[in-house]
Amino acid sequence: MPPLSVLQPIAHPIFSQHKITVQVKRDDLIHRFISGNKWRKLKYNLLHAKAIGAKGVITFGGCFSNHIHACSFACHQQNLPVIGIIRGEQDNQNNYTLAWAKHWAMKLTFVDRKTYRMRNDEHYLQQLQRQYPDYFIIPEGGSNALALTGVAEVIEELSQQCEFDTLITPVGSGGTLAGLILGDKSQHNLLGIAVLKQQGYLESEVSDLLPLTSKNENKWRIAHEFHCGGYAKFSPQDAEKIRNFSQVVGIDFEPVYSGKMILALLKLIESGYFPAHHRIVLLHTGGLQGLGGMFERGLLNQAEWPSPPATPVP
Ligand SMILES: *Cc1c(COP(=O)(O)O)cnc(C)c1O
Numbered sequence: 001m002p003p004l005s006v007l008q009p010i011a012h013p014i015f016s017q018h019k020i021t022v023q024v025k026r027d028d029l030i031h032r033f034i035s036g037n038k039w040r041k042l043k044y045n046l047l048h049a050k051a052i053g054a055k056g057v058i059t060f061g062g063c064f065s066n067h068i069h070a071c072s073f074a075c076h077q078q079n080l081p082v083i084g085i086i087r088g089e090q091d092n093q094n095n096y097t098l099a100w101a102k103h104w105a106m107k108l109t110f111v112d113r114k115t116y117r118m119r120n121d122e123h124y125l126q127q128l129q130r131q132y133p134d135y136f137i138i139p140e141g142g143s144n145a146l147a148l149t150g151v152a153e154v155i156e157e158l159s160q161q162c163e164f165d166t167l168i169t170p171v172g173s174g175g176t177l178a179g180l181i182l183g184d185k186s187q188h189n190l191l192g193i194a195v196l197k198q199q200g201y202l203e204s205e206v207s208d209l210l211p212l213t214s215k216n217e218n219k220w221r222i223a224h225e226f227h228c229g230g231y232a233k234f235s236p237q238d239a240e241k242i243r244n245f246s247q248v249v250g251i252d253f254e255p256v257y258s259g260k261m262i263l264a265l266l267k268l269i270e271s272g273y274f275p276a277h278h279r280i281v282l283l284h285t286g287g288l289q290g291l292g293g294m295f296e297r298g299l300l301n302q303a304e305w306p307s308p309p310a311t312p313v314p
């Protein structure tokens with residue numbers, strides 16, 4: 001099978017200064033609405049849901065979640081009814097992300113934070129399953145064993161596309177990094193950039209997702225110095241750096257996931273982390289729909305950033 005996404009070399013003065021090469025695996029281009037790594041993670045989940053004859057899908061996410069956005073479109077496309085259990089109040093139900101989720105027929109159920117915290121609790125999930133016996137439950141972010149199989153295909157594709165030393169990905173729930181670890185049989189360095197403040201926790205999340213035979217902790221690590229203060233937090237200077245980088249290389253990045261990977265890349269290169277002639281691949285996980293909610297909240301100036309995939313809000 002031909003690769004699902006292209007691999008694009010990028011040029012930046014700092015790369016040549018440090019004699020390294022950087023290419024971007026453009027998973028952001030896989031689909032207009034289904035964000036890159038969410039496409040990979042949903043693929044085998046939805047095939048499985050269909051194979052077992054599920055009448056629908058239930059999943060979890062925050063009000064601005066890329067996974068909720070992606071899952072609603074993907075289920076719509078697959079004719080699978082889908083329920084989104086959303087953290088927080090209904091106040092946000094008409095924001096960019098949720099307006100589109102509703103447009104694509106996701107049924108939204110808002111739960112308070114305390115209930116939401118039980119999303120991985122076995123007892124809670126059993127109860128939910130009894131309530132919706134024929135629905136297939138996909139965890140927050142889509143991260144489960146089936147997701148890993150989909151993400152592992154990134155590595156298969158890369159093996160046809162190039163040789164490289166280090167593959168870098170942003171880390172949220174850890175499913176993407178775990179899938180890359182599972183897929184990589186060639187001992188590449190796999191570097192995850194934590195986008196939230198959870199040192200230690202993220203490592204165990206990744207490790208717990210992996211089968212025992214694939215844990216191989218020698219080849220992967222998560223860097224925790226680049227979350228800019230926490231999930232979806234960033235300073236105007238951080239945002240400016242990301243925007244500048246996008247302009248220089250001609251690829252859009254957003255400041256919640258892929259942009260933090262860019263900030264990390266720049267700092268690591270400056271600090272001499274990568275030896276000369278190192279070959280880096282960045283996994284562009286997508287996520288540009290998230291900009292919609294940032295504009296609405298006035299966190300970014302819409303005039304300075306790319307448009308999210310579909311405007312205006314339906
Ligand atoms: C969800 C998401 C991630 C994080 O992936 P995990 O598998 O949860 O670690 C990274 N980038 C984007 C754009 C995302 O939407």
